[in-house]
Structures are given as structure tokens and as C-alpha cells.
Amino acid sequence: MPFMPDQPPQSAETTTENSTAGRYDVVIAGGGVIGSACAYFLAENPDFEGSVAVIEPDPSYQYSASALSASSIRQQFSSPVNIAISQFGMAFLKSADEHLALDGVAPDLGLVESTYLYLATQAGNAGLCDNTSIQKQCGVACHQLLPDALSTRFPWMNFEDIALGAVTEHGEGWFDAYQLLMGFRARARAGGVDYIRARVEQVVCSSSGVSGVKLGNGETITCSSFVNATGCHAREIAQQAGIELPVFPRKRCVFVFECAHPVEGCPLVVDPSGLWFRPEGHQFICGIPPNPDVNVAPDDFMVDHDLFEEQIWPLLAERVPAFAEIRVTNYWAGHYDYNVFDQNAIVGAHPTVKNFYLANGFSGHGLQQAPAVGRGLSEQITYGEYRSLDLSPLGYQRILDNAPLVERNCI
Numbered sequence: 379m380p381f382m383p384d385q386p387p388q389s390a391e392t393t394t395e396n397s398t399a400g401r402y403d404v405v406i407a408g409g410g411v412i413g414s415a416c417a418y419f420l421a422e423n424p425d426f427e428g429s430v431a432v433i434e435p436d437p438s439y440q441y442s443a444s445a446l447s448a449s450s451i452r453q454q455f456s457s458p459v460n461i462a463i464s465q466f467g468m469a470f471l472k473s474a475d476e477h478l479a480l481d482g483v484a485p486d487l488g489l490v491e492s493t494y495l496y497l498a499t500q501a502g503n504a505g506l507c508d509n510t511s512i513q514k515q516c517g518v519a520c521h522q523l524l525p526d527a528l529s530t531r532f533p534w535m536n537f538e539d540i541a542l543g544a545v546t547e548h549g550e551g552w553f554d555a556y557q558l559l560m561g562f563r564a565r566a567r568a569g570g571v572d573y574i575r576a577r578v579e580q581v582v583c584s585s586s587g588v589s590g591v592k593l594g595n596g597e598t599i600t601c602s603s604f605v606n607a608t609g610c611h612a613r614e615i616a617q618q619a620g621i622e623l624p625v626f627p628r629k630r631c632v633f634v635f636e637c638a639h640p641v642e643g644c645p646l647v648v649d650p651s652g653l654w655f656r657p658e659g660h661q662f663i664c665g666i667p668p669n670p671d672v673n674v675a676p677d678d679f680m681v682d683h684d685l686f687e688e689q690i691w692p693l694l695a696e697r698v699p700a701f702a703e704i705r706v707t708n709y710w711a712g713h714y715d716y717n718v719f720d721q722n723a724i725v726g727a728h729p730t731v732k733n734f735y736l737a738n739g740f741s742g743h744g745l746q747q748a749p750a751v752g753r754g755l756s757e758q759i760t761y762g763e764y765r766s767l768d769l770s771p772l773g774y775q776r777i778l779d780n781a782p783l784v785e786r787n788c789i
């Protein structure tokens with residue numbers, strides 16, 4: 379469920395919190411899960427001795443994708459780099475007690491280990507087989523199920539039109555996004571990172587790259603490295619440094635419903651129609667990409683109720699007959715920071731503005747990617763290279779080369 383506070387949480391943030399005010403080694407614009415993961419990994423790295431400021435205007439995160447996410451994690455991607463990123467993501471979530479505890483208390487991530495169930499009709503059969511084959515090569519414990527096996531395992535689901543399904547044995551599930559964000563943020567702050575409650579109004583550049591930022595409160599902060607983690611606002615921030623980002627806000631509506639009849643052992647189902655649904659406690663959440671899927675205004679969070687009535691509900695009832703009798707109990711709309719070039723994240727130092735680090739365009743899979751991306755950026759900033767997982771396939775260079783990194787499994 380998204381975090382929707384009536385009141386923003388109490389925050390001790392000021393604009394000049396410590397003696398380095400006005401100058402930081404690293405300035406991170408945006409304190410959502412990506413910016414906070416980067417701050418966390420910098421603060422945790424004994425080889426990094428610099429100062430870090432996270433500039434975040436809204437500590438309630440009311441409109442941030444991190445608080446409005448469906449917060450699920452999967453291994454069933456089609457590109458090896460995304461698989462490796464989620465493998466680390468799951469390992470991190472499973473050992474969050476160790477990584478994120480503060481004064482002996484760890485955030486309760488509420489991790490539910492389950493599986494995604496990808497369903498394919500005859501038309502999608504070959505594509506699903508290709509994906510499973512790549513996943514197996516990358517060490518994912520996935521396997522395919524024919525309709526009979528699907529019916530045995532999920533007897534409450536209708537597989538009449540289905541040729542094949544794919545599931546994993548472990549490494550997938552869902553968790554509490556807000557708790558992960560708060561865990562990163564709290565540990566980063568405890569490690570000396572300053573969270574400054576302000577908006578980056580202007581990125582200031584010199585001939586050698588970014589020299590600092592001007593904030594909405596009139597202050598200027600100079601820095602050696604700048605990280606753009608502003609989610610759906612990343613394009614306008616990048617433009618200020620002369621960088622074109624193909625990233626735009628795209629609306630995704632999520633509906634919460636309860637069902638009158640028991641539906642036991644439900645995984646996260648990805649239907650050939652684009653519909654997805656999964657359990658959330660004793661209820662369910664679901665969504666579908668809108669068609670047409672257009673860029674929206676950054677402040678457009680209006681829920682499209684027709685989407686549920688006209689598209690989602692009929693599809694739900696067709697796939698799961700028990701879902702003919704459901705009651706919607708909640709709903710919300712959030713924005714994907716949608717990379718129209720290839721629907722994958724753009725991560726790492728820009729090839730020419732070298733101290734401008736990108737972490738943008740996550741296109742609906744950024745929550746699970748936060749641990750690996752935060753760690754990768756912290757390594758690039760500290761050592762000038764990736765040390766643990768090579769994230770260079772996600773680099774900006776692919777845009778200059780017009781070489782999309784195709785990910786067939788986008789939701």
C-alpha cells in the first residue's frame with residue numbers, strides 16, 4: 379500500500395545542518411529510494427571520506443514513485459543486467475536486518491517471497507521460452523508450466539486461452555517500499571549524510587562539469603559530483619547541464635480490492651493482456667498499462683476509474699472467476715519515470731559531463747533496482763569504476779550510440 383500521510387513525518391532537516399553547509403563533495407538531487415540508496419552506500423563505504431547532501435523538497439514523499447509503487451521484485455527479466463540487479467536486490471532485502479538496522483532495530487520490510495506467474499497465449503509462447511532460457515543461463519531458478527500443470531497448481535484460475543506459464547522457485551515477491559526508503563534514509567543520515575529540505579532549481583555548470591546547485595530557498599551549494607535522482611523530474615534537471623534524457627512521466631493506476639471467495643496461494647500474475655494482480659495482505663492489488671500510454675503532466679495524479687470498470691475488472695473475472703465478486707477498497711495513481719528510448723534505467727556518469735551521475739528512467743522497475751544502483755553509483759563516485767556489478771550496459775552511451783537495451787519483460 380502506498381504511504382499517504384495526513385501530516386508529513388517530523389523532520390529535523392534544515393538547509394544548513396552541519397559545518398559543510400554550502401559545500402559538499404557529493405550532492406544528490408532527489409531523496410527517493412534511488413537517491414537515498416546512493417547516499418546510504420556512500421555513507422557505508424569506508425573508502426569514501428567525502429561529505430554528502432541529499433536535496434529533497436518533500437519528506438512526506440507523497441507524490442514520489444517510491445511511495446506509490448507496487449513494490450514487487452522479480453528475476454523474470456529478459457536482459458542479464460536486469461536479472462543480476464534484481465538478484466542483488468533480493469539478497470539485500472533478505473538481509474535487510476543486517477544492512478539497515480539502526481540502534482539494533484531494523485525496518486520491517488514485510489518481504490513476502492512468492493513468484494511471478496508470467497502467462498503466454500500461443501502467440502507469446504516463443505517469447506516466453508526465450509526469456510526463460512536467458513533467465514536459466516543467469517542462474518534463475520525458473521521453469522515453465524503447461525496448462526495442465528498450471529491448473530493443478532492454481533485451480534482457481536482459468537487457463538483456457540493459455541499455452542504456457544513461467545514461475546520461479548525463489549527470488550521473487552513483494553515488500554514494503556516505504557520501509558525500504560526510510561531504512562536507507564535513516565542509515566544514510568546516521569552515517570553523516572545531510573538531507574536538505576529544498577528543491578534544486580538550477581544545476582550550475584562550468585567548463586569542467588557541474589560546479590554546484592542553486593536551491594529554491596536561494597542558497598547555492600557547490601559540489602564535486604552531482605547525482606540526478608529526481609525521478610519524473612530528471613529530464614528538466616539534466617537539461618540544465620545540456621543533457622537530453624528521454625524520460626517522461628507516465629501514469630499508472632493501482633486498485634485495491636477484496637474478494638468474497640478464497641483465492642489461495644496467489645502469485646503475482648502477469649496476464650498476456652498486460653493486466654497484473656497480486657495479493658496484498660488479505661486483499662489484492664492490480665493494474666494495467668493505459669492504452670494509449672501517453673506522457674502526463676507531473677501533477678496529474680487523477681485515478682482513471684473507467685480503466686478499472688471497463689478493462690481491468692472484466693479481465694480479472696475472466697482469468698479468475700472468483701474475481702467476478704470483488705469490492706474495490708482503495709486506489710491511487712503514481713508516475714513511472716518512463717524511458718521512451720528503451721524502457722530501462724539510465725545509470726552512471728555521463729560520458730562528457732563526467733561528474734554528472736544519472737539514475738533515471740526506471741520505467742516501473744526502479745524499486746527493486748535501488749540497492750544495486752545505489753551501490754553501483756557509490757562505487758563509480760568513490761573509485762571511478764564499478765567494482766561489484768558492472769552497470770555499464772545501463773549507461774548513457776547507449777543513447778548516443780542509438781543502441782537500445784531491449785527488455786522484453788516490462789510491466
Ligand SMILES: Cc1cc2nc3c(=O)[nH]c(=O)nc-3n(C[C@H](O)[C@H](O)[C@H](O)COP(=O)(O)OP(=O)(O)OC[C@H]3O[C@@H](n4cnc5c(N)ncnc54)[C@H](O)[C@@H]3O)c2cc1C
Nearest residue numbers: 408410411412443444447448450578609712743744745746
Ligand atoms: C504505480 C507504480 C507501481 C510500481 N511498481 C513497481 C514494482 O512493482 N517494482 C519496482 O521495482 N518498481 C516499481 N515501480 C517503480 C518504482 O517505484 C520507481 O522506479 C522508483 O520508486 C523510482 O525511485 P526514484 O527515487 O528514482 O524516484 P522518486 O521516488 O519519484 O523520487 C524522486 C524524488 O525527487 C524529488 N525531486 C523532484 N524534483 C526535484 C528537484 N528539482 N530537486 C530535488 N528533488 C526533487 C521528488 O520529491 C522525489 O522524492 C512502480 C512505480 C509506480 C508509479
